[in-house]
Amino acid sequence: MSEFTVNSFKKGQPRWCPGCGDHFFLASFHKALAEIGVAPWNTAVISGIGCSSRLPHYMATYGMNTIHGRAAAIATGAKVANPELSVWQVSGDGDGLAIGGNHFIHANRRNININILLLNNRIYGLTKGQYSPTSPRGFVSKSSPYGTVEDPFRPAELCFGARGHFFARTVATDGPHTVEVLKEAYNHKGTTVTEILQNCVIFNNGTHDDVYDKAGRAKNAIYVRHGEKLVFGENKEFGLVQQGFGLKVVEIGKDGYTLDDVLVHDAHCEDNTLQLKLALMGNGDGFPVALGVIRDVEAPTYDECVSAQIEEVKNKKPYHNFQELLETNDIWEVK
Amino acid sequence: MTETLEVKELDQVVVRFSGDSGDGMQLAGNIFSTVSATVGNSISTFPDYPADIRAPQGSLTGVSGFQVHIGAGQVYTPGDQCDVLVCMNAAALKTQYRFAKPGAAIIIDTDSFGPKDLAKAEFKTEDYLGEMGIDPDRVIACPLTTMVKDCLAESGMEPKAILKCRNMFALGLVCWLFDRDIDIAFNFLREKFAKKPAIAESNIKVIQAGYDYGHNTHSNVAGVRRIETKEKKPGRYMDITGNKATAYGFIAAAEKAGLKLYLGSYPITPATDVLHELSKHKSLGVTTVQCEDEIAGCASSVGAAFAGALAVTSTSGPGICLKSEAMNLAVILELPLVVLDVQRGGPATGLPTKSEQTDLLQALFGRNGESPMPVMAAMSPTDCFDAAYEASKLALEHMTPVVLLTDAYVANGSGAFKLPNLAEYPAINPPYVPEELKGQWTPYMRAENGTRYWAIPGREGFENITAGIEKDSKTGAISTDPENHQLMTNLRKQKIENIEVPDLEVLGDKDDAELLIVGFGGTYGHLHAAMDEMRAAGRKVAMVHFRYINPLPKNAAEVLCKYPKVVVAEQNTGQLAAWLRMKVDGFCPAQYNEVKGQPFKVADLTAAFEALLEK
Numbered sequence: 001m002s003e004f005t006v007n008s009f010k011k012g013q014p015r016w017c018p019g020c021g022d023h024f025f026l027a028s029f030h031k032a033l034a035e036i037g038v039a040p041w042n043t044a045v046i047s048g049i050g051c052s053s054r055l056p057h058y059m060a061t062y063g064m065n066t067i068h069g070r071a072a073a074i075a076t077g078a079k080v081a082n083p084e085l086s087v088w089q090v091s092g093d094g095d096g097l098a099i100g101g102n103h104f105i106h107a108n109r110r111n112i113n114i115n116i117l118l119l120n121n122r123i124y125g126l127t128k129g130q131y132s133p134t135s136p137r138g139f140v141s142k143s144s145p146y147g148t149v150e151d152p153f154r155p156a157e158l159c160f161g162a163r164g165h166f167f168a169r170t171v172a173t174d175g176p177h178t179v180e181v182l183k184e185a186y187n188h189k190g191t192t193v194t195e196i197l198q199n200c201v202i203f204n205n206g207t208h209d210d211v212y213d214k215a216g217r218a219k220n221a222i223y224v225r226h227g228e229k230l231v232f233g234e235n236k237e238f239g240l241v242q243q244g245f246g247l248k249v250v251e252i253g254k255d256g257y258t259l260d261d262v263l264v265h266d267a268h269c270e271d272n273t274l275q276l277k278l279a280l281m282g283n284g285d286g287f288p289v290a291l292g293v294i295r296d297v298e299a300p301t302y303d304e305c306v307s308a309q310i311e312e313v314k315n316k317k318p319y320h321n322f323q324e325l326l327e328t329n330d331i332w333e334v335k
Numbered sequence: 336m337t338e339t340l341e342v343k344e345l346d347q348v349v350v351r352f353s354g355d356s357g358d359g360m361q362l363a364g365n366i367f368s369t370v371s372a373t374v375g376n377s378i379s380t381f382p383d384y385p386a387d388i389r390a391p392q393g394s395l396t397g398v399s400g401f402q403v404h405i406g407a408g409q410v411y412t413p414g415d416q417c418d419v420l421v422c423m424n425a426a427a428l429k430t431q432y433r434f435a436k437p438g439a440a441i442i443i444d445t446d447s448f449g450p451k452d453l454a455k456a457e458f459k460t461e462d463y464l465g466e467m468g469i470d471p472d473r474v475i476a477c478p479l480t481t482m483v484k485d486c487l488a489e490s491g492m493e494p495k496a497i498l499k500c501r502n503m504f505a506l507g508l509v510c511w512l513f514d515r516d517i518d519i520a521f522n523f524l525r526e527k528f529a530k531k532p533a534i535a536e537s538n539i540k541v542i543q544a545g546y547d548y549g550h551n552t553h554s555n556v557a558g559v560r561r562i563e564t565k566e567k568k569p570g571r572y573m574d575i576t577g578n579k580a581t582a583y584g585f586i587a588a589a590e591k592a593g594l595k596l597y598l599g600s601y602p603i604t605p606a607t608d609v610l611h612e613l614s615k616h617k618s619l620g621v622t623t624v625q626c627e628d629e630i631a632g633c634a635s636s637v638g639a640a641f642a643g644a645l646a647v648t649s650t651s652g653p654g655i656c657l658k659s660e661a662m663n664l665a666v667i668l669e670l671p672l673v674v675l676d677v678q679r680g681g682p683a684t685g686l687p688t689k690s691e692q693t694d695l696l697q698a699l700f701g702r703n704g705e706s707p708m709p710v711m712a713a714m715s716p717t718d719c720f721d722a723a724y725e726a727s728k729l730a731l732e733h734m735t736p737v738v739l740l741t742d743a744y745v746a747n748g749s750g751a752f753k754l755p756n757l758a759e760y761p762a763i764n765p766p767y768v769p770e771e772l773k774g775q776w777t778p779y780m781r782a783e784n785g786t787r788y789w790a791i792p793g794r795e796g797f798e799n800i801t802a803g804i805e806k807d808s809k810t811g812a813i814s815t816d817p818e819n820h821q822l823m824t825n826l827r828k829q830k831i832e833n834i835e836v837p838d839l840e841v842l843g844d845k846d847d848a849e850l851l852i853v854g855f856g857g858t859y860g861h862l863h864a865a866m867d868e869m870r871a872a873g874r875k876v877a878m879v880h881f882r883y884i885n886p887l888p889k890n891a892a893e894v895l896c897k898y899p900k901v902v903v904a905e906q907n908t909g910q911l912a913a914w915l916r917m918k919v920d921g922f923c924p925a926q927y928n929e930v931k932g933q934p935f936k937v938a939d940l941t942a943a944f945e946a947l948l949e950k
Binding site for chain 2: 075
């Protein structure tokens with residue numbers, strides 16, 4: 001049992017708009033940290049700029065609310081310099097995937113042991129309503145009054161393309177599931193990306209309506225858990241099977257399909273092909289939105305490798321302080 | 336035969352080795368300087384290499400040079416022009432001859448002056464000496480390649496490997512010209528190639544051959560010259576480049592402060608060698624991260640500083656543009672960070688391998704908002720060590736980012752470095768938040784000198800959130816209160832102004848100079864040499880050189896206004912002059928400015944300063 005409670009991590013009065021998804025997420029985050037049990041003084045929460053990047057101000061941990069887009073790079077430096085810290089990086093879709101896209105992919109590639117929390121409301125909220133890199137094609141906003149003419153990023157695709165080893169998705173309003181997923185993210189060694197679907201009540205209200213309440217999720221989402229059958233529906237009457245190079249939704253007991261035909265989720269599979277297919281489901285294609293830990297594969301982490309290499313070289317090289325370093329040079333003496 | 340040799344004593348000599356980028360001119364030059372330094376001569380070196388990695392062999396753009404200045408007394412610069420020019424091919428003669436003094440000896444490898452070589456070097460006739468107006472009596476022309484091939488014919492080496500030893504023949508010949516002890520070179524090579532003794536011995540054989548060639552043909556050259564050592568400062572020395580000295584300074588500071596050294600960097604000429612050097616020293620616990628871009632180099636360093644490291648980010652001009660935002664974050668977070676800018680020619684890509692001092696105003700002002708930051712500049716390759724140490728100390732003790740300016744000339748040049756004793760260096764004491772403040776501490780609570788306390792994550796009871804957004808001076812919470820922002824702006828400014836830096840030291844005729852020469856950073860050697868020459872000619876001249884540019888030394892105004900004439904000499908269009916005019920009421924200096932990407936020439940400086948005195 002953890003010696004910490006939600007109150008050990010709570011600070012201040014959040015100033016997000018009433019109904020903002022950030023409120024829901026913050027409560028789940030506090031709860032998850034209390035259950036994880038790392039002390040607040042060994043926890044660092046680092047954000048960039050944006051509505052969700054205000055989050056560190058409401059944490060009783062160490063933290064930084066930095067500059068736009070750079071949180072992943074800053075978190076990388078903090079973790080490498082101080083591997084004992086439990087580092088959480090908070091970004092919105094603009095902060096993390098537009099201005100911070102380069103740092104996002106390289107954090108995933110390096111597999112540094114930080115947890116990236118990607119709060120995705122598909123809009124720029126703090127600058128009052130411009131389309132973001134996750135807004136769908138044709139999205140009408142203040143900066144795209146006639147609709148956007150560009151395709152969005154799908155965060156999972158970006159994570160997988162950058163050789164990410166952990167990707168999970170949850171919905172801000174689904175507290176218990178968010179807590180469960182955050183704990184799994186913490187337990188995974190290496191970069192984790194948790195996409196949190198959240199609503200912006202002011203500038204993009206209803207963007208995740210299909211899964212934002214319990215009833216919607218029952219109909220339109222599938223909860224995936226490693227080792228469990230990929231079944232969904234109000235009565236678990238549907239399942240996912242493999243067909244050709246793709247997935248297919250079947251009704252169990254119909255058209256000759258039985259529960260045995262339904263795929264078992266394998267988050268630990270090195271090959272991410274089927275995990276990516278799961279991650280990209282939803283958004284009106286007849287498939288449910290996958291929620292839960294979609295990919296969770298162990299791999300060497302950057303910070304551990306950096307530390308291990310330092311130890312290895314310490315054992316090999318004969319010099320261990322500055323004066324000894326000087327002596328490794330060609331030296332002459334003037335008498 | 337040796338008894339007939341005329342041995343001339345010289346105070347100083349400048350040798351320039353030049354050839355293709357792959358000809359090993361730097362190694363030859365380095366060994367020559369080491370051989371000279373070992374007997375106590377003063378040395379200064381300067382590599383001058385092209386931006387291309389390997390331009391076509393024998394082409395004009397592919398020539399690289401390495402200049403070595405050795406002196407009986409102190410030498411301050413690699414020398415304006417050389418006494419001996421070694422040209423490994425026709426292109427080298429074509430491009431490098433302008434660096435030779437009138438009357439300089441020219442060593443050429445006649446094997447590399449065939450019709451094809453001459454065509455590549457854009458000579459119009461076979462009379463290349465005539466085309467260049469070179470007196471053949473000054474030329475030591477030898478079939479260098481042929482002799483190297485003969486020398487190593489029975490070594491069993493590949494023809495390509497044999498050709499790589501050509502530089503050693505030139506080195507041997509130059510060692511003979513200046514009566515150097517080639518055993519020192521042999522020892523150097525045996526240590527350098529300790530794991531490949533066959534290579535060491537081949538190189539040694541070729542040096543000996545070059546030396547013997549000089550000896551056997553002595554009647555063709557102007558005489559053996561010897562540089563005796565006049566002033567010996569006893570001690571143990573090593574040859575060090577500016578970039579290596581900078582890296583060593585950071586290592587020393589981290590050890591002294593008892594902190595982990597973190598470098599976040601991205602490769603960029605001419606700063607990359609600092610990343611290379613620090614990456615080697617993991618046995619000292621040094622952590623280097625080669626980041627995805629310049630921005631991450633600086634941003635990750637801010638993260639490392641937050642987490643409790645001595646954080647450094649290294650770059651050159653274009654990188655500073657990209658780092659500015661994260662540097663500014665360190666200003667408002669009040670976290671320690673050293674930003675190393677090895678200046679090169681600009682703007683944009685500019686002259687990547689050449690030297691300028693054109694980033695000064697950017698270092699001082701190149702950020703949004705009121706963003707004061709200490710700025711320092713290293714004066715010479717060996718001074719980079721102390722400068723890096725002092726920049727780290729400033730950053731850690733005053734909780735601020737510090738810009739350390741060096742330049743391509745200082746970074747790549749080298750000098751004899753007296754091994755420092757870290758025990759004699761001043762302690763570094765960061766303002767860690769005192770334990771007794773637990774319970775009442777807030778993140779922007781300040782020590783007496785205005786510096787905020789440092790609470791490193793991991794300490795219970797000091798959890799805090801810092802932010803790039805303005806905070807309340809007392810609680811540390813986000814604040815947009817007008818009075819608070821005024822106060823915080825003032826506090827950040829005052830904190831930098833409170834930093835105590837050493838007074839300017841006036842060199843030369845400090846009581847009765849008619850002209851004061853003012854400079855900063857890497858031009859120290861040239862300005863010093865110019866002052867010495869003018870004083871030797873009977874002029875009353877003094878100089879001051881700025882290492883600390885923000886804040887300025889307390890006696891700056893007094894010194895700058897004391898002399899009848901003042902000239903600010905710098906490798907830009909007047910950035911230090913502008914800064915000094917802004918900071919010192921009524922200061923209106925003459926200016927000497929040059930942006931050619933090359934170091935100053937002492938002769939140009941003295942001519943310009945003489946003209947000022949005549950006015």
